[in-house]
């Protein structure tokens with residue numbers, strides 16, 4: 001049974017920030033030479049910084065816009081209020097309710113209660129409508145995707161407009177490259193056919209709804225409190241162990257690999273929409289790495305630090321082999337650039353443009369490399 005202290009601790013943690021930071025997933029924590037600071041660049045109010053093996057989010061300055069979330073290549077920033085799953089389910093539900101139109105609305109317009117909340121997904125601000133979410137909605141059968149704002153020109157979140165437009169353009173380009181004609185638009189106020197005089201009744205909890213909501217909240221609190229109890233037992237918070245312990249090199253000489261649920265969701269959705277026969281995909285979701293074999297001395301640092309295993313050494317290579325083989329899988333590359341940053345020979349280049357034949361090929365690209373030469377001192 002969770003103690004009142006545990007519950008208070010959880011409540012305080014959730015109260016603090018709408019975005020949870022998982023520092024262990026950050027490439028700058030994985031290796032201090034990483035140049036990535038995309039979260040800090042994306043944040044319109046300067047609420048994020050990367051320092052001393054930790055990504056810090058100033059909950060007091062954060063306006064919960066979500067612009068940092070899709071900017072991070074390794075999914076180190078996780079929205080908790082609402083979660084991505086909440087938004088996705090709401091938006092998928094809206095497709096059925098609106099006859100094929102997915103609707104995502106910001107909190108400002110939602111608060112006016114001019115539409116049935118079952119007919120749209122509510123987000124704190126529209127950067128939460130990421131390109132991944134939009135391609136997922138297209139894969140779920142949306143004929144059009146409408147983002148509804150509450151008049152950004154007069155909103156304190158107006159600084160987020162470039163992030164919203166950017167995600168729309170990226171989603172448009174991805175869909176077009178995959179042969180989809182799904183339209184993505186943004187408008188101020190709900191479409192006419194969604195408007196009701198007063199939807200207040202649809203927002204209030206019914207007695208039955210109140211009890212089921214309360215039960216769900218209690219279940220969630222108990223789950224989180226259990227985690228807190230485990231952390232109390234361990235004597236440290238999950239995610240706050242010393243860096244050496246957290247990022248221990250595994251037996252095969254690599255660091256632990258990260259799972260990438262949003263990245264996988266995007267590629268699965270694009271696969272459903274339709275794989276193009278030829279061409280290139282330019283996005284921030286996938287990358288293409290090249291190795292200059294004349295510069296490379298096969299030290300393998302790039303493969304050690306790659307967070308997804310997109311770049312890996314051939315496990316069959318033996319130390320005595322005169323030639324080594326590295327493999328690269330574009331579908332697993334999240335464009336983090338860490339391999340480029342850690343290569344002391346400057347042998348790697350990363351492109352944001354990936355040929356579709358490579359992106360959807362199950363066979364990785366192989367690099368044939370000379371054996372590492374010992375450095376002369």
Ligand code: SF4
Nearest residue numbers: 043062063065066068
């Ligand atoms: S949610 Fe928005 S304001 Fe908050 S840290 Fe992320 S980018 Fe910055």
Ligand code: SF4
Nearest residue numbers: 026027036037039072
């Ligand atoms: S990996 Fe993510 S959290 Fe780390 S600096 Fe880059 S964007 Fe920020």
Ligand code: SF4
Nearest residue numbers: 306333334336337339
């Ligand atoms: S191959 Fe390079 S850019 Fe791609 S995920 Fe691995 S380290 Fe990042």
